Amino acid sequence: MRYRNPPLDDFMVMPLPSLTGYLWYFPLDNGYAHVGAGDYYKQHVKYLNDFMRRHGGEVVMKIGRPVRISPPHLCQPIMQNNLVGVGESIGVVYPALGEGIIPGMHNAQLLASCIEEGRLQEYPSKVLKKFNVYEKVFQFIRKKIKGEFNLLRDFRLVLSAFLHMKLAEDRYGMVIRLKDWLRVVEG
Structure with missing residues (x-):
């Protein structure tokens, strides 16, 4: 998008109802911004059009x-014969945000260190361990989408996602508050 007066001076990621997707805004230079949305139920165009109506551009x-x-x-096998998966191809995308560039870079660093140390066979297990929280976040989102989520029963899934992001606020560029997470969870 191109704006005469950009509506926001910082990035924004807004979860859609029931965590079926999200809308994002990433400002660039000279009035440009990356604006987009994605949704499991393919309703993202509605939310994107609403954003564009409100903010022009x-x-x-x-x-x-x-x-x-x-x-x-x-997403296994992660490695088979002389083929090695990295990034989105092996599920290294944070499910709550659909964000994969930084996790993909961390994944590539992990692969490089396994190669450098001569421990390539350990790569699949290291991937599963390093990105284990993604499984919990995925379970949480899947339960929300299917209408099977129960806060009391599934609180550990919510807590895992919250703590993962809270402990990495600098990496995500956001202040993560439990009350905000609970509002998203109830949405």
Whole structure:
């Protein structure tokens, strides 16, 4: 998008109802911004159009691609023969945000260190361990989408997602508050 007066001076990620997707805004230079949305039920266009109606701007380019949010334990084999998976191809995408660039870089660093140390065979187990919280977040989102989520029964899943982001606020560029997470959970 191109704006004469950008509506926000910082990035925004807004979960959609029932955590079926999210809308994002990432400001760039000179009035440009990446604005987009994704939704399990394919209602993202409605939310995107609402955002554009409220904030104006000119659409410069449209690009759409699905994002794989299945965690690594569902994307195996991670390594087979002389093929090694990295990033989104093996589920290294944070399911709550659909964010995969930074996790993909962390994943690539993990692969590089396994190669450098001559321990390539340990790579799959290290991936599963490092990105284990993604499985819990995925379970939480899947339960929300299917209408099977119960806060009392599934509180550990919510707590795992909250603590993961709270302990990495600098990495996510957000202040993570439990009351906000609970509002999202109840949404």
